[in-house]
Amino acid sequence: MSSERHAVDLFDQYKTDIYRRTDRLFAGLMGLQWIAGIVFALWVAPLTWIGPVSATHVHVWAAIVLGGIISLFPAILALVRPGMPSTRYIIATAQMLMGALLIHLTGGRIETHFHVFGSLAFLAFYRDWRVLVPATIVVALDHMLRGIFWPQSVYGVIVASQWRWIEHAAWVVFEDIFLVVSCLRSVAEMRQRADRTAALEQEVRIRQQAERGASLTAAVGLALTRGSESQVMFQECAQALIAHLDGGFAGIWTVDEQEEWLEPLAGAGGINQAGPELPRIRVGEGTIGTIARVRAPKLTSGREVDFAAAGQDRARREGMAAFAGYPLLLHGKLIGVLAVFAHQEFSPPALDAMAAVADGVALAVDRTRAEREVARYTRDLEQAHDIQRQNAEQLSALVDELRVTQRQAEAATRAKSDFLASMSHELRTPLNAIILYSELLQEQAADGAEPASIADLQRIQSSGKHLLELINGILDLSKIEAGKMSLALETIDVKAMVEDVLDTLGPILRQKHNTFTVTCGPDVGPMFADRMKTRQILVNLLSNAAKFTRGGAIDLDINTGTMDGAPSIEFSVADTGVGMTAEQCGRIFAPFTQADVTTTRKYGGTGLGLAIVSRFCQLMGGRVSVESQMGVGSRFIVQLPVAVHEAAGESLASA
Amino acid sequence: MKKIMVVEDNEPSRDALCRRLARRGYHVIQAVDGEEAVEMGRAQLPDLILMDLGLPGIDGWEATRRLKGDDATRHIPLIVLSAHAMSDDRDMALAAGGDDFDSKPIRFDQLMMKIQALLSRTAAS
Numbered sequence: 001m002s003s004e005r006h007a008v009d010l011f012d013q014y015k016t017d018i019y020r021r022t023d024r025l026f027a028g029l030m031g032l033q034w035i036a037g038i039v040f041a042l043w044v045a046p047l048t049w050i051g052p053v054s055a056t057h058v059h060v061w062a063a064i065v066l067g068g069i070i071s072l073f074p075a076i077l078a079l080v081r082p083g084m085p086s087t088r089y090i091i092a093t094a095q096m097l098m099g100a101l102l103i104h105l106t107g108g109r110i111e112t113h114f115h116v117f118g119s120l121a122f123l124a125f126y127r128d129w130r131v132l133v134p135a136t137i138v139v140a141l142d143h144m145l146r147g148i149f150w151p152q153s154v155y156g157v158i159v160a161s162q163w164r165w166i167e168h169a170a171w172v173v174f175e176d177i178f179l180v181v182s183c184l185r186s187v188a189e190m191r192q193r194a195d196r197t198a199a200l201e202q203e204v205r206i207r208q209q210a211e212r213g214a215s216l217t218a219a220v221g222l223a224l225t226r227g228s229e230s231q232v233m234f235q236e237c238a239q240a241l242i243a244h245l246d247g248g249f250a251g252i253w254t255v256d257e258q259e260e261w262l263e264p265l266a267g268a269g270g271i272n273q274a275g276p277e278l279p280r281i282r283v284g285e286g287t288i289g290t291i292a293r294v295r296a297p298k299l300t301s302g303r304e305v306d307f308a309a310a311g312q313d314r315a316r317r318e319g320m321a322a323f324a325g326y327p328l329l330l331h332g333k334l335i336g337v338l339a340v341f342a343h344q345e346f347s348p349p350a351l352d353a354m355a356a357v358a359d360g361v362a363l364a365v366d367r368t369r370a371e372r373e374v375a376r377y378t379r380d381l382e383q384a385h386d387i388q389r390q391n392a393e394q395l396s397a398l399v400d401e402l403r404v405t406q407r408q409a410e411a412a413t414r415a416k417s418d419f420l421a422s423m424s425h426e427l428r429t430p431l432n433a434i435i436l437y438s439e440l441l442q443e444q445a446a447d448g449a450e451p452a453s454i455a456d457l458q459r460i461q462s463s464g465k466h467l468l469e470l471i472n473g474i475l476d477l478s479k480i481e482a483g484k485m486s487l488a489l490e491t492i493d494v495k496a497m498v499e500d501v502l503d504t505l506g507p508i509l510r511q512k513h514n515t516f517t518v519t520c521g522p523d524v525g526p527m528f529a530d531r532m533k534t535r536q537i538l539v540n541l542l543s544n545a546a547k548f549t550r551g552g553a554i555d556l557d558i559n560t561g562t563m564d565g566a567p568s569i570e571f572s573v574a575d576t577g578v579g580m581t582a583e584q585c586g587r588i589f590a591p592f593t594q595a596d597v598t599t600t601r602k603y604g605g606t607g608l609g610l611a612i613v614s615r616f617c618q619l620m621g622g623r624v625s626v627e628s629q630m631g632v633g634s635r636f637i638v639q640l641p642v643a644v645h646e647a648a649g650e651s652l653a654s655a
Numbered sequence: 656m657k658k659i660m661v662v663e664d665n666e667p668s669r670d671a672l673c674r675r676l677a678r679r680g681y682h683v684i685q686a687v688d689g690e691e692a693v694e695m696g697r698a699q700l701p702d703l704i705l706m707d708l709g710l711p712g713i714d715g716w717e718a719t720r721r722l723k724g725d726d727a728t729r730h731i732p733l734i735v736l737s738a739h740a741m742s743d744d745r746d747m748a749l750a751a752g753g754d755d756f757d758s759k760p761i762r763f764d765q766l767m768m769k770i771q772a773l774l775s776r777t778a779a780s
Contacts, residue, residue: 063754426738435760436761440675440678
């Protein structure tokens with residue numbers, strides 16, 4: 001409300017108070033004058049005596065009747081309609097008529113004329129100079145008319161000058177001048193007082209508003225810095241807004257990450273003091289959604305707010321006069337919206353305070369989010385740490401378990417190997433006797449020329465040797481698997497070694513009408529390997545070829561090559577024997593596996609030769625492969641590094 | 656006639672080996688355990704000893720060490736025979752003082768070559 005308008009209101013109020021007070025004064029005065037009139041009449045014209053009859057003088061009756069008529073109506077008006085302009089004009093008229101009556105009742109004596117001057121002074125109590133106008137007219141007319149037609153009634157003389165009323169009227173006007181000036185001055189002072197009072201009240205109000213704004217920011221600041229649980233903290237902010245702004249209700253929303261929805265954070269006020277059920281609001285919708293989208297504060301009357309939800313009806317129902325909404329911004333980033341509905345318009349300090357509160361709440365929301373983020377991150381880290389620890393424990397348990405399992409496996413392998421070694425020892429001793437005796441008997445049979453038993457004895461001997469081969473093969477495999485097979489590396493003259501092998505195997509290779517050829521590449525030089533094992537590989541492959549070939553060709557090719565980027569030597573043993581299917585090729589390197597179960601019966605052999613070849617190749621870091629075609633022949637290719645490393649077979653030994 | 660001492664606890668093996676050596680013209684004496692081998696070696700001073708390792712009482716290792724530790728018998732060539740075909744057996748046999756090693760079952764021709772080689776060596780020296 002502006003100060004000027006308030007001043008006018010105050011001024012009007014002062015005047016109305018004076019009018020009413022003066023009306024009441026005259027209501028009393030009318031009564032007093034009525035009684036005074038009757039008293040004057042009785043005093044000036046007592047009971048008249050006409051012989052035996054005495055009667056009340058007509059003046060007494062006049063005082064009672066006329067005085068009553070004149071004073072009752074305005075007195076009633078003063079009580080029923082105080083302060084109205086018509087009331088005081090009628091009172092002014094009646095007051096002067098009462099003066100006329102009193103003048104008449106006192107016989108027109110000059111003292112009573114002063115009643116007129118007194119009445120004017122009383123009327124001036126109204127501070128309204130206009131009431132003097134009808135009063136003056138009534139006095140002038142009364143004096144003029146009675147001066148002409150009944151001078152005795154007004155001047156107390158039989159004859160009077162026709163113009164005498166002018167003199168009286170002039171005196172009245174003379175007094176009027178002073179009274180009007182006095183009235184105007186008084187009104188002017190009243191006006192000044194109203195202005196001063198209004199200005200003072202305005203200042204007080206502004207000061208109060210500033211104080212309330214300050215107390216609002218203080219309350220919000222306290223709530224935000226108290227660091228209590230965030231929901232409670234923002235609830236306290238909303239309640240502070242209500243308490244310090246004459247707010248109807250207040251709400252705080254936060255925007256989601258996509259800046260699509262405003263989610264209610266806290267609210268206060270409303271129909272029940274528990275706070276309004278705040279709606280979710282889509283960004284851009286309604287007044288609050290628009291504040292979020294344009295990121296600018298909005299100040300409007302409460303009735304114009306489009307809440308885009310049930311709140312609009314509530315704002316109207318509760319007669320909210322003002323609305324202020326602020327975007328919560330931090331470094332230009334939208335955090336949310338703060339809105340307050342109030343019963344009265346907001347003062348500038350209140351708006352300033354709300355802007356400050358919006359800044360504070362934005363900061364606090366951001367801080368709360370950051371804290372929540374940190375808390376979650378910490379929790380995740382702790383969980384990750386827990387999981388890691390559990391994993392580590394599980395891993396360590398697993399490693400322990402594996403170690404035990406490995407130890408058990410090693411023990412089992414060692415036990416098996418020891419068993420095989422000791423079994424082979426036990427088997428060899430009787431075998432030793434069998435072979436020696438069969439050979440002894442062969443010698444004796446030859447000496448004694450008993451050819452019939454020689455063949456039988458040869459069978460015993462060859463069976464014994466086959467059994468010996470089996471035992472040796474098993475022992476070799478068990479040694480490899482127990483990790484006991486070590487490499488005795490030395491420089492080998494490959495050609496010499498091959499010749500040595502052929503010395504041993506030559507007869508076998510050329511029997512069954514087979515042709516045998518050896519080709520050796522010109523650049524094949526010495527190699528660094530285990531002589532025994534390399535020799536064994538060649539012996540096994542060549543005797544294998546001889547075993548399955550009849551009337552064909554067996555070829556040994558020796559060449560240089562590369563394997564895994566290192567120089568290698570390649571031994572290739574090809575035959576034109578029975579050959580194998582692809583399926584058979586796939587399993588011939590496993591122990592005790594010959595291409596066909598009937599093979600053992602037909603060709604002999606232990607089924608361990610190729611398994612040993614394969615293991616020895618691995619031990620020395622080489623490999624063996626086979627190509628074969630059923631009925632056409634087979635080719636075994638062994639690749640060995642030119643320089644074998646000691647560690648080459650470790651992986652195998654520990655497997 | 657060269658005298659060969661066969662030390663072997665297994666009776667059939669000992670018998671067969673002795674008879675085969677005898678057929679090749681050697682004079683063969685037999686010991687059945689380590690103690691007897693050491694005593695007989697000292698007493699009869701054979702030209703060559705064939706020593707089995709797995710013996711009752713003092714074993715072939717110990718008997719070899721004693722014979723090779725005695726000035727009287729140190730010069731006698733000694734071939735260790737073992738039913739264990741482990742390569743470290745060979746090394747250990749040679750380390751214990753054996754002059755050669757062969758595995759059982761005996762490949763008789765091979766053994767004969769080793770015997771002849773050792774006998775001709777001592778004859779030469």
